[in-house]
Amino acid sequence: MASKYILPNNQPFSRLECEVAFKGLSKKEQLYAHHIAQASWKGGLIVLLQTSPESPLIFVLLHRVFRQQSCEELKQVAFDKCNFSEDDWKAFLVYSSSIYSDMGNYRDFGDTKKVPGLAQEKLAALIRASRAYEQDSKTLERLLDGCLARLYVLNDNVAQLGLGDKGITTYFSANCTDEDAEKAKEYMKHKGIEPYNNRLFKTVVDGVTHYEIRLASVMSDGDAAVTSGPEEYQGAQFSVARGDYSGLLAMVVEELKEARKHAANAHEEGMLDEYVRSFQTGALAAHKDGSRHWIKNKGPSVETYIGFIETYRDPTGMRAEWEGFAAMVNGPMSEKFGRLVAAAEKILPRLPWPEAYEKDRFLKPDFTSLDVLAFAGSGVPAGINIPNYDEIRQEEGFKNVSLGNVITAAYTASVLPFLGPEDAELMRQYRTQAFEVQVGLHELFGHGSGKLFAKDKDGKLNFDEKTVKHAETGEPITSFYTPGETYDGVFTDLGSAYEECRAECVGLYLSLDDEVMDIFSVAETLRPTLVYVNWLSLLYNGLARALEMYSTETKKFMQAHSRARYVILRVLLEHGDGVVSIEERQDADGRPDLLLTVCRDKIHTAGKKAIGDFLTRLQVYKATADVAAARAMFDHYSEVPDSGLHPFAKWIPIILEKKQPRRFLVQAHTELKGDDVLLRQYESTPEGLIQSFVDRFPDPAIEDRLLELHQKDAKHFP
Numbered sequence: 001m002a003s004k005y006i007l008p009n010n011q012p013f014s015r016l017e018c019e020v021a022f023k024g025l026s027k028k029e030q031l032y033a034h035h036i037a038q039a040s041w042k043g044g045l046i047v048l049l050q051t052s053p054e055s056p057l058i059f060v061l062l063h064r065v066f067r068q069q070s071c072e073e074l075k076q077v078a079f080d081k082c083n084f085s086e087d088d089w090k091a092f093l094v095y096s097s098s099i100y101s102d103m104g105n106y107r108d109f110g111d112t113k114k115v116p117g118l119a120q121e122k123l124a125a126l127i128r129a130s131r132a133y134e135q136d137s138k139t140l141e142r143l144l145d146g147c148l149a150r151l152y153v154l155n156d157n158v159a160q161l162g163l164g165d166k167g168i169t170t171y172f173s174a175n176c177t178d179e180d181a182e183k184a185k186e187y188m189k190h191k192g193i194e195p196y197n198n199r200l201f202k203t204v205v206d207g208v209t210h211y212e213i214r215l216a217s218v219m220s221d222g223d224a225a226v227t228s229g230p231e232e233y234q235g236a237q238f239s240v241a242r243g244d245y246s247g248l249l250a251m252v253v254e255e256l257k258e259a260r261k262h263a264a265n266a267h268e269e270g271m272l273d274e275y276v277r278s279f280q281t282g283a284l285a286a287h288k289d290g291s292r293h294w295i296k297n298k299g300p301s302v303e304t305y306i307g308f309i310e311t312y313r314d315p316t317g318m319r320a321e322w323e324g325f326a327a328m329v330n331g332p333m334s335e336k337f338g339r340l341v342a343a344a345e346k347i348l349p350r351l352p353w354p355e356a357y358e359k360d361r362f363l364k365p366d367f368t369s370l371d372v373l374a375f376a377g378s379g380v381p382a383g384i385n386i387p388n389y390d391e392i393r394q395e396e397g398f399k400n401v402s403l404g405n406v407i408t409a410a411y412t413a414s415v416l417p418f419l420g421p422e423d424a425e426l427m428r429q430y431r432t433q434a435f436e437v438q439v440g441l442h443e444l445f446g447h448g449s450g451k452l453f454a455k456d457k458d459g460k461l462n463f464d465e466k467t468v469k470h471a472e473t474g475e476p477i478t479s480f481y482t483p484g485e486t487y488d489g490v491f492t493d494l495g496s497a498y499e500e501c502r503a504e505c506v507g508l509y510l511s512l513d514d515e516v517m518d519i520f521s522v523a524e525t526l527r528p529t530l531v532y533v534n535w536l537s538l539l540y541n542g543l544a545r546a547l548e549m550y551s552t553e554t555k556k557f558m559q560a561h562s563r564a565r566y567v568i569l570r571v572l573l574e575h576g577d578g579v580v581s582i583e584e585r586q587d588a589d590g591r592p593d594l595l596l597t598v599c600r601d602k603i604h605t606a607g608k609k610a611i612g613d614f615l616t617r618l619q620v621y622k623a624t625a626d627v628a629a630a631r632a633m634f635d636h637y638s639e640v641p642d643s644g645l646h647p648f649a650k651w652i653p654i655i656l657e658k659k660q661p662r663r664f665l666v667q668a669h670t671e672l673k674g675d676d677v678l679l680r681q682y683e684s685t686p687e688g689l690i691q692s693f694v695d696r697f698p699d700p701a702i703e704d705r706l707l708e709l710h711q712k713d714a715k716h717f718p
Helices: 019-023 027-044 046-051 055-068 071-081 086-102 120-129 131-135 137-152 178-191 246-260 266-281 284-296 331-342 344-350 390-395 404-410 421-446 487-510 514-519 527-549 560-575 600-623 627-638 648-657 686-696 700-714
Strands: 013-015 198-205 208-216 228-233 236-244 302-310 321-330 366-376 383-386 399-403 580-586 592-598 664-666 669-673 676-680
Touching (some): 019 321, 019 366, 019 676, 027 246, 027 302, 027 366, 027 669, 046 055, 046 321, 046 700, 055 071, 055 120, 055 137, 131 137, 178 208, 266 284, 266 302, 284 302, 321 331, 331 344, 331 399, 331 421, 344 514, 366 404, 383 421, 404 664, 421 487, 487 627, 527 648, 560 580, 560 600, 560 627, 600 627
Antiparallel strands (some): 198 208, 228 236, 302 321, 321 366, 669 676
């Protein structure tokens, strides 16, 4: 069994501190935050159904065991009755906590499968010796039968997420191929359907192929406003149905209705009304209208966003995973971000592309630093720029959030391989501060900048075709987005990594600007160091972190941010005139090692020019919907060669040997006691993380709903 699929027993955990921020809220705000958090977490269970066929079963199996016995009691059972060693017990705890943390048995960052680090027989023995098994052996035996063997299988088609023979996905039924995904894409474009909140299921009856596009909603009956068919299209039958995740979305709706009672203003009320309508009916347009209210709700004490948001894990880059959060505003850091927004119209023209490639007007967004109370999904990001709907971002606006307590918790590392002692110490001292600057620039100017050239339904272009020329060729613009096309729909599986790369490049490029450093109150004497650490940190991630996420079997990166950072590393190695270098060496024990160095003196010169030139090409291809040119360029820099000056494929074993695990974040839990909201925080241990979920989901009825939904899907995933 390949060790890269097993989580280490020394897996680090960090507590997401939020007590000070939460206690600073009024009683009404605490109630609002509580119900938003509850809605987020209950919806977060949807991610289990979006990850793998067995994920809901694993969750229910483990949750029933932990819900009826504490970790301390189970440990005694494991040692007394199941012949566990200390390592076996730690492996069981780490694997179990990872199912909760990632909402499934695939890593949130990298999308590779996780396999328990203890023998299958021992895991089964502990389940059968548990109190939960004593009380309901029939159900637990059925759960074991449904998922135990799958936990340990590592065939090529299940070792990572993917479509067809490239991996496992539940966004498409198991019999779907790339060709099926393309047919569905064409049909949805034809019908004007965006895929954020749907999945695709294929059946073949009497030689006729039928595709069901299933919308996420509480309601499951037909409605001409959102459902249709079956109808013939290009030789197949298509229908649009609804009712996906119905039982879980019903709980989300209940909590959002409770949250509405404590909303601070009309925009929050309108936002929640539209979200409820979207989740009840399956209408994506309602979620867009809710997002419009959300954009206009400036500077709330409690910030939130919820729904089917990010498309990273759909193999085609179009369907979105559930995400929901509740967080409190961090005043001092938000003030800095506010100053950054205020200066945006002066800073934006300093980006390297021509003025015509920038939005006609900058729609000043709300930009706040938040302390997360609850973030439900497959993982917790450090920053967000939303909504992802192109027409809203370009014409109406967006919001940026930086998750301050996530940055503090997640970006503290004591061991930093592949760096010299001085660089490692600088990273330990200044990485968090540098990352706060990078996140601000990445979210506001990275995701918030750049125009998309488009033609509307009346044939009108949103640019002057007589004067605006292609920035690379000087020729007239002949490629642009047509009605019904979106960035995600055009760039599909390339889109996420490409856009993250563009945003990271913007962060690197603008971090060199003195006015930016003024805004973040960085002392002049510290600025050269902070710039250096920012560039060093990103390039370090492009080596050490990115190649952990590269599959040598499929020759693909399994995570969008990782691919983006690797591409930047390759660009600077090829065009940065020595701004970054990597050399092979040996460590103190004589084992193969690598050393990454960055030349401070070349960051502002050769480094800036290389990133600026590359950034311009990224924006030009995105603006003109030129996915062919974008893919050719991006695929080139995504190559992982096994020879030459930088044989990255040869270095992957070295990187995996010294791999440092990502931290699991232990989040708080809120519960009602009369009219008060009680906040509970937990130890930064696997036991603490597990207990937080036991407290979060104490009702066995939730497990029943998950099993019902899993059973509904089962025929599509043999």
